[in-house]
Amino acid sequence: MTSQTFSTWGRWVVGHEQVPQDKLPSEFAKNQPLKAFMGWDGLFVHDTTVNLVDMARAYMKLAREESCGQCFPCRLGTEDMSAILDGICAGKGTAAELDRLESLARLVSQTARCDIGQTAPRPLLDLLQYRREDFLKIIKNKAPIPTGHYIAKVTAPCTNACPSHVNIPDYVEKIRIGRWDQALSSIRNDCPLPGVIGRVCVRPCEFNCRRQHVDSGIAIRALKRFAADTELASGDEPCLHSGPTKDKKVAIIGAGPAGLACAYYLGLRGYASTIFEVMNEPGGMTAVGIPDYRLPRDILRHEANQVKKLGCEIRYGVNVGVDITLKDLKLQGYGAIFVGVGAPEASKMRCEGEDAGYKGFMTGVEFLRRIADGEQSVEGKKFLAIGGGNVAMDCVRSALRLGYTDVNLIYRRTRAEMPADPVEITEAEEEGVKFHFLVAPLKIIAEEGKVTGLECHRMELGEPDASGRRRPVVVEGSNFIIECDFIVPAIGQVCVVDCVLPPGEVEISKWKTLPTDEITRRTNQPSIFGGGDCVTGPATLIAALAAGKNAARFIDQFLSSGTSTPEDCDYMERLISKLGVFNSKEKMPYKDSKTKLHPPMMEPEIRIKSFDEAEGKINAASATKEASRCLRCYRIAMAAV
Amino acid sequence: MNTMTLNGKNISFNPGDTILDVAQENGVEIPTLCYLQAADHKGVCRVCVVEVDGADRLLPACATPAADGMVVETHSELVVQTRKMMLELLLADGDHNCLFCESNGDCKLQELVYEYGIKDAPRTATYEPRPIDDATPMIFRDFNKCVLCGRCVAACNDVQCNDAIPFPYGRREEKPLPTGWLPLADYDHCVHCGECIQACPVGAIIEKKAIGQARSWEMEKVRSTCPYCGVGCQLWLHVKDDRIIKVTGVEDGSPNKGRLCVKGRFGYDFIYSEERLKTPLIRENGGFREASWDEALDLVANKFKEIIATHGPDAIGGVSCSRSINEDSYNMQKFFREVLGTNNIDNCART
Structure with missing residues (x-):
């Protein structure tokens, strides 16, 4: 048996190395073995009962449809290959057709414009090379072979890298051909807040863009913003159609990105939902944690309003756990509950004086929230933030805009280890923020209850820790004091799910996060789901949107069938991610010298004078030009289970 | 240093040039079918693929930038075989019968099929007949001849900017042939400029008035200037037996670079009108009589002189016709100001 199983996986993409068969995934889902897999980089077969010729037929049929x-x-070749394979599987093939099939497969993979055509013939070419006898046997028998069922998925490196799997090549292409409204509806299939995400996404897609192997990656985020801004400027309402109205309703705790996404996709499925939000504003941390110069609040409000139009009510100022309990919600007839309460509390620095209540000391989360609420007061001149993430960047850049003249940031590792977006770091630097690397806080110095400085020590990098980053180690005797008027630590946030959910009812982790199934987002209670930062700890906006979107699908499944079980497409996505769609070592056959589109930015000296949005709009011509650089790296994956 | 090897020859190139640009500059012919320079439309037909050393696939010459040290073969055995197969596929997809085709003798596909010695067009997939669009008086579209190169789409949307041929984009499953996926015209936006006809490399979009009038080799091409507005677009008159069969724009001629409007391309019938004036007419006794140019001009000159002598030059005014070229209008105003002595001179500034 095993002698007939084989793998060609990894032999095609230049820079790749062929993967031994035992290193390839053999499980599709729990207790469901993966028998065979065909994709952009060849195929592998774990189980000889799969009829590979029939699978190749199904694969080529899909390629023809996706072309x-x-x-x-690609248009003509996939049509012909598909027809030839249909004939062979119907018992009407001839041996001569195999040569033509091979020539066609080679032609298409050698000359097609995008990855559909370039990659789709690869498994077929492998089969014709290593398993020609399988084809000949069917041709000789002259009898139709049974048609199998296969699970398929079309993906792309950018799409796969996006937590919400937005169909990026599709909307980029629609921007290229001027169908901006269609581009936006394509985005909305997987991302309900295009204007928000188009401004502040950390864009895993761009880091997985194959165009960077040719010259520079596509400005995917800027294109998304362009599509959203165009609709906003036109005054057109998005064309959103909710499905047939369902009689069950869903309670959502928290109007952050996860909650809004969940409500949005529940609305599209016909469910009415009620969001209970403790603040008086939609968006959660997106509203109070991201300053206006990056994300103007009216954009967020506008997109939250669209969620409301899909049959969602937001009740502000309701503190679930205090004003209303889970039990009350169930009694009020909510069939399912989605918890998306985020990670709103600041982590402790474990630094002397942080709990003393000094004037001039405030956590980053609190600092940003006050600015969001309109508080503009300034304590002295010298501002010091601690941390290396995006919240720390938001704090220092906001401090400059408030009027602090000497803004500093300390971080215990070096610039290379900073988790903040490199663009944010550069922009903060341009604006005049002073960075102090390899410095960690030790003690807050205060006089008469008011901050006057921070005692720090110097660090050096030691061995790598669990995160792979080199662990900072204290340099003994290096203590020194930085004088300052205001200290803001922004070293992370923690979850407080226990405040919302009473202990005992739903399982809560020791980190006060809410454990859920990684696919269905269901907690240990069948009717309670969760997603976003409260499940994962502080993560990205797009990951929270993805969690809300996925939860909506499984809440629908639960409310209509009583259970929530992952679907084939979920397992397929997991399998594809395991195999890896983007290959950082890939070598492209040509180079170009086009540069990535950079949206216009306000000059640093002007932008620090106000909280006005710093990034400007891009025009249609530059959007079209940028979109035309997309290589359209669609790939087709197919599994036999 | 920007040098590359093209078919074994070492040559230098300008940064930013594509392989096709470099080949054209060096007299190496690479066939193209979809490339429409004016709209930067390229990369569709893949007929221009070439072999580049170190590349794992063939690369389209029209869309691949030349690079330092690149080694390119434009007619290697692999390249020629590939082009042949592509042409076979194209020929099999559609109804390409040259006997019945208006573009016989003036067709890119026909040229290439002959050049590459195609003898057969095998095809396994079935061909479903596609629609014919005979809805308007000027343009005839037969999508059975269409190769789906996208040139008409680019010409309409990116050269003339009329957006009357929507980009036929979409997955095949959602837009199946024969109607989906075709460059169908949206006549709500169409201005009948005929740019799509000019862009079509085959016989899928043709001038309706020319149907059955002449074979391409029977027509003589006469260069002329459009008689309508003062822009002075350059035309090719396709003439058979002293009659204009059709009009196309001169691709490399300024100011229009091949583009024409509906009047320039289709509005030539008036020259055959029986009611056209062929000599000057002088009104006499309540009717007109034919006169010679000398007689007519003398009459006008004498009348002008009389009027000026009696009422002064400002009693005369002139309107130059916008169909005249700029130079003629200039001369007319000079004549009025300098010779007749009046500033009463205008131009209708419209056709």
Whole structure:
């Protein structure tokens, strides 16, 4: 048996190395073995009962359907290959057709414009090379072979890297051909807040863009913002259609990105939902944690309003756990509950004086929230933030805008280890923030209850820790004091799910996060789901949106069938991610010298004078030009289970 | 240093040039079918693929930038075989019968099929007949001849900016042939400029008035200037037996670079009108009589002189016709100001 199983996986993409068969995934889902897999980099077979010729037929049929038809070889070649394979599987094939099949497969993979055509013939070419006898046997028998069922998924490196799997090549192409409204509806299939995400996404897609192997990656975020801004400027309302109205309703705790996304996709599925929000504003940390110069509040409000139009009510100022309990919600007839309460509390620094209540000391989260609420007061001149993440960047850059003239940031590692977005770091630097690396806080110095400085020590980098980053180690005797008027630590946030959910009812982790199934987002209670930072700890906005979107699908499943179980497409996505769609070592056959589109930015000296949005709009011509650089790296994956 | 090897020859190139640009500059012919320079439309037909050393696939010459040290073969055995197969596929997809085709003798596909010695067009997939669009008086579209190169789409949207041929984009499953996926015209936006006809490399979009009038080799091409507005677009008159069969724009001629409007391309019938004036007419006794140019001009000159002598030059005014070229209008105003002595001179500034 095993002698006939085989793998060619990894032999195609230049820079790749062929993966031994035992290193390839053999499980599709729990207790469901993966029998065979065909994809952009070849195929592998774990179980000889799979009829590979039939699978190749199904694979080519899908390639033919996915082919966009713009380039000749893919349009015509996939059509012909599909027809030949249909004939062979129907018992009407001839041996001569195999040669033509091979020539066609080679032609298409050699000349097609995008990855659909370039990669789709690869498994077929492998089969014709290593398993030609399988084809010949069927041709000789002259009898139709049974048609199998396969699980398929179309992906792309950018799409796979996006937590919400937005169909990026699709909307980029629609921008290229001027169908901006269609581009936006394509985005909305997987991301309900395009204007928000188009401004502040950490864009894993761009780091997985294959165009960077040619010259520079596509400005995917800026294109998304362009699509959203165009609709906003036109005054057109998005064309959103909710499904047939369902009689069950859902309670959502928290109007942050996870909660809004969940409500949005529940609305599209016909469910009414009620969001209970402790603040008086939609957006959660997106509203009070991201300053206006990066994300103007009216954009967020506008997109939250669209969620409301889909049949969602937001009740502000309701503190679930205090004003209303889970039990009350169930009694009020909510069939399911989604918990998306985020990670709103600041982590402790374990630094002397942080709990003393000194004037001039405030956590980053609190500092940003006060600015969001309109508080503009300034304590002295010298501002000091602690931390290396995006919240720390938001704090220092906001401090400059408030009027602090000497803004500093200390971080215990070096610039290379900073988790903040490199663009944010550069922009903070341009604005005049002073960075002090390899410095960690020790003690807050205060006089008469008011901060006057921070005692720090110097650090050096030691061995790598669990995160792979080199662990900072204290340099003994290096203590020194930085004089300052205001200290803001922004070293992380923690979850407080226990404040919302009473202990005992739903399982809560020792970190006060809410454990859920990684796919269905269900907690240990069948009717309670959760997603976003309260599940994962502080993470990204797009990950929270993805969690809300996925939870909506499984809440629908639960309310209509009583259970929530992952679907084939979920397992397929997991399998594809395991195999890896983007290959950082890939070598492209040509180079170009086009530069990535950079949206216009206000000059640093002007932008620090106010909280006005710093990044400007891009025009249609530059959006089209940028979109035309997309390589359209669609890949087709197919599994036999 | 920007040098590369093209078919074994070492040559230098300008940064930013594509392989196709470099080949054209060096007299190496690479066939293209979809490339429409004016709209930067390229990369569709893949007929221009070339072999580049070190590349794991063939690269389209029209869309691949030349790079220092690149080694390119434009007619290697692999390249020629690939182009042949692509042309076979194209030929099999559609109804490409040259006997019945208006573009016989003036067709990119026909040229390439002959050049590459195609003898057969095998095809396994079935061909479903596609629609014919005979809805308007000027343009005839037969999508059975269409190769889906996208040139008409680019010409309409990016050259003329009329957006009358929506980009036929979408997954095949959602837009199946024969109607989906075709460059169908949206006549709500179409201004009948005929740019799509000019862009079509085959016989899928043609001038309706020319149907059955002449074979391409029977027509003589006469260069002329459009008689309508003062822009002075350059035309090719396709003439058979002293009659204009059709009009196309001169691709490399300024100011229009091949573009024409509906009047320039289709509005030539008036020259055959029986009611056209062929000589000057002088009104006499309540009717007109034919006169010679000398007689007519003498009459006008004498009348002008009389009027000026009696009422002064400002009693005369002139309107120059916008169909005249700029130079003629200039001369007319000079004549009025300098010779007749009046500033009463205007231009209708419209056709």
